[in-house]
Amino acid sequence: SFTVFTTIFNRELLRQPPAHVEVQTLPLAGYESELGRAARARQIDVLFCGHPFERDLGFPLEKQIILITDLQHEAFPEFFPAEIRHARQRAFASALTHAGAVGTISEHARESLRRHPDCRCQDIFLMPPALVPAEDASQLTETERALIPAGDFFLYPANLWPHKNHERTLAAFARFLARSGRACELVLTGHPAGWPELQQRWPRLPVRHLGHVRPVLLQSLLRQARALLFFSLFEGFGMPLLEAFAAGTPVLCSNTTSLPEVAGDAALTADPLDPAAMAGLMERIVHDPGLARTLAERGRQRLARYSWEQSARELHDAFCRVAGRPLSHQPATPQELPSLPFEHAPVTSRQSLLRRLARRIPGARWLAGRWRGKPASAVCGYQPDNWLLAECVFRVPPSVGRTLYLEGMPALSGELLIESGSVQQRHELTEGEKVRLELEAAAGQELRLRFSRHLPGPVPRAFLLEATNLFSEADLAPASAQR
Template sequence: MIIGINAAAAIKQPRTGVEEYTYQLIKHLTMLPEAREHRFILFVPLDTNKANIANNYANTANKNLPQPLLKEGSRSLPLELAPYLIRGRAGEDLFGFPLPANFVIKELRWPLPFLWTQIRLAWEMLVRPPEVLFIPVHILPFFHPKNSVVTIHGLEYEYFPEYYPWLHRTYLRWSTKYALKHARKIIAVSENTKQDLIKLYGGDTSKIEVVHHGIINPPQPSFKKEGVEKDSSLFKGRLGGIFKEGEREVRRPYLLYIGRIETKKNIEGILEAYKILKEKYQIPHQLVLAGAPGYGIKNIKNQISKIKNKEDIIFTGFISEDTKWQLLKGADIFLFPSFYEGFGLPVLEAQATGVPVVTSFNSSLPEIAGEGVLFVNPKNPTQIAEAVKKIIDDQNLRDKLIQSGYENVKRFSWEKCARETLLRITNKYEYTDSS
């Protein structure tokens, strides 16, 4: 089978939620033995502002393209072997990992930074459709094979429309409904997302299936949690702040949040809970907020300026994968009282590193987090603060949460995600003409 994948999100930098999902899914598809019987075309935008990666490999692409890609059974795929079709070693330059022979990259030229999916990819689907198209990030192009599979990650914009610009919200609503109507199969990343699609949009339950995200194994720590002084510096002189107040050290003990610094993630609630913890309980902990600024950052800055212990609040800005894991491994408690999550991967990452978690009892989080967390009402900062204090004071509770977290993450892996996704892409396949 010839499977096309919209891989645009996988090459974006920096990678956040849906970008990481697309990247890890493609990476682990390349590792599956059962994927070898299929041919994959990874569609990506051609970056006209940078050197075209295909130019370095055009000759090898034309000479070495495997013939099964051009003909599968009785059906031919009329691919034009332009310099934009590249394979093999070029994949490592573009994606960061090598591509096996049954994976090729096709770069689609487009002069604008927007509408690539709905115009350029749609045109490709009209004139040169693969047998099945997989869309990892919910926007199905106008023209597409009838055998299209789309992943939908969540419907936050329906529950908290005030956090989305009108045009963006309208486009998300339309594109999700369009995918729900026209795709052969919908993959929801959680049972909660599936139920939201059915409840809010009247989705056909028979075409919506749940495939959870995976999680990578955390790298080995560069330090031991035991035997390290509470005030030892982990990141001296290496973390900047969005306030540009000069360099400050992240010191133990600290509370940690990782994600976009924006209103819908309930950063204001975290700050209010931290204020209570400092003023009422005098905890020694810093608060580290790691992530890029987003919607509502001005209000968040204003709130911080009024906190008495604001010098103990550290913003890192966007962090690398290495820094993320290092921060997690040094954290005392991970805070994630979000208002809504389609999946909630940061909770699993904290559990995988042996960090107790305080998170919300809403959306997909109870489904994903299991028993290795303390659940709170995200709209109640006092409850968030009390949950944190309980973990600080009760070593038995801490140990129980850590062990339960380790057990919970065993349910998730990117290999499992890739295998189950491939089954949804190929299951009960019957070829039909493109729409």
């Protein structure tokens, strides 16, 4: 049997788990403490963690399998603020020294982990990612269809992080335009933080940044692009390559880190530090339709190397290996730390929580729980212990494309009033009774929730969230967050 510990943001991924899988939602506040406590209470044999934790969970590391996707902070320490770099170094060193097993996603990543000076782990296995089924292009909205260029274009889907190498990619694109004389655009997607500054340095280039887009739009862009550009300086894997292979789109990428391993003979590669070489690949792909067709066919064949079934088998086998090994020593009884409500925690604890959120989500914003007037951010009235306050305001994303919902339990019986523009919805809630509410709201509008009753105390807690897609973790991190 399996227990999956989630937050409110990924709970929906296991909406209907199999009978042998139980799901428990944990709060963001004190997540590590709650995770360790829950694992001990359920007498978990082996705990899989999707990232090394800096803090001791109070659960034996010898009985943990930890996923480490890359060691980018070692290869490019200058790309990380000192605090984040040092935190990663401590957490990764501890995992590589004491973990029962370490999973990773490419042979390049596995070899770099084995070469790490703190590595004592003898069980480092591969569990690479794979694709999920493509969405139906008919689900595109008219607004989304209008974003797809009518003429030729290259596509680069990546946040504007330093290792994604956008500056040199734009320099290469400028060289390509000058040398080829062709009319062509470059389309960027991902978080737009940093784009205005980058655009100012290349004001005449035909480049458009679409920001975050839905998977169905990204798939449509890939299918119509002349090629995927992916001249990154560092990758633990490179999922856009698989997405391009599935779309039948040629790939032009870097010849470094994991990308040659994933691409094989299905891509053209170049030194990501050499804009002239990168521009040369762009010229080759637009001038040689036969080469484009050959790469597309090789890409489709290469997809067979990656499947979730195979990675699941590798992880299952690792669970069995770690479960079968005896502990080298009996762990000490962990000290139970109280999980204080966020606003009652010491200031240092609150700052620590915000820093942890900032590490995980780049370029996003934080707004404290109580609502006073018009919100300055996308979320107002949510507490990191998963409570909604008596009055909340959420800004609906500009492109919704999905049903919005809240799932959880009210603290007390009463009425919930939901307002969006001129539309009002009323729901009667029963104390302790789980409910799933589907919300009506237009893209870009504010959605206001008013609970008629809440728990007594200085913080008016009204509804304990278990799952939602109304906002994301990106809406909770400080504006100054950097990767």
